[in-house]
Amino acid sequence: MARTVAEKADSLPLLAEVFREHGYEGASLSLISQTTGLGKGSLYHFFPGGKEEMMASVLTSIDHWFEEEIFHPLQTSASPATAIEAMFENVRTYFASGQRVCLVGLLGLSDSRDRFSTAIRTYFTRWVETLTVALRPGCQTNQAAREQAEQIVAGIQGAIVLARALGSPDVFDRILDEMKSRQHAKSREY
């Protein structure tokens, strides 16, 4: 029983990577099988719900990661400005400077978005919300903080799109640096 959970958990990162690289529809079961090293029998043993359950599990694991590494710090840090800087660096590493796609963002653009719409919505809602909390002290109004948060989250997603399209991690890094320094300047007004 313990081994089951362990192997299922082990396969999640690989599963996530396949979905990131090929999308939901593009990730065929044979591709998944070959990437994870698990035969069809095993895959359907661990994920009786098939491909949809695989993706759902991946989304849950992504959610956990962001909750721990990004959202929680943003909400509870004694120094919001530092938490925001940490977020930028965390994100830069996580997305490999735009060489790694944001699976949730991709899913939102794709054909199968309706199937996972709540997970997608939750992910971005939570990101904007927690970032708003962290930005609040440096802003005049709640609304201003919220708009800045939207701007930043969109900036990150756009940086991924642009860097991927141009095949240039440098572009990603420049955009993130720009946003970071703008934030830094803002926090010094206080």
Next chain:
Amino acid sequence: MARTVAEKADSLPLLAEVFREHGYEGASLSLISQTTGLGKGSLYHFFPGGKEEMMASVLTSIDHWFEEEIFHPLQTSASPATAIEAMFENVRTYFASGQRVCLVGLLGLSDSRDRFSTAIRTYFTRWVETLTVALRPGCQTNQAAREQAEQIVAGIQGAIVLARALGSPDVFDRILDEMKSRQHAKSREY
């Protein structure tokens, strides 16, 4: 002969819409056939290269649209600031406040990006380049103008991702307004 060209041209917008909504892989031939009203035989008569040629034709037509409506004005306008504002409004309408996906951006994230990599790269390179030209007068250095251009193009793409994920055109409009007003403030420094 004239009718052939006409009907092929007529089907391009429909074709583009199918690809936008379902992506390259998700747009099956039966879906394409049903959307355009053209049978498989007709489709392969107009596009002997199959699905790939259909997408290539769509990309070319998108390229033409952007060249005329966005890139050319940015490069030649007597008043760059006005051209930039016009770009924002054109883009807002074109992407229907984020309810319509950017096919090129989506393609860049997707599985089939390698197949159209040059078209994708050209599209974004050209956008950043021409926007840089328009931003140049309001910036200290060429590099600064270029970074601002990257920031804006990424911002637009990210606004699409975010607005789509949240199902909220308002978010798209707010992000565009923010970028527009930031640009406006900058141009008044002169």
Next chain:
DNA sequence: TTTATAGTTTACCTATCAGTACAAAATGCT
């Protein structure tokens, strides 16, 4: 009115898709 061409319909091809069934193995427990 004949004839070449443009366009369309229909049937068919092979490959692959997600998913299922189930027996053969491993594995863990006593």
Next chain:
DNA sequence: AGCATTTTGTACTGATAGGTAAACTATAAA
């Protein structure tokens, strides 16, 4: 050891994928 459960490999299903072939219709110039 023997037994029960978990885990896997294999072979299958029906549906659909992209693409092909050829017979057919419509058009319009010679």
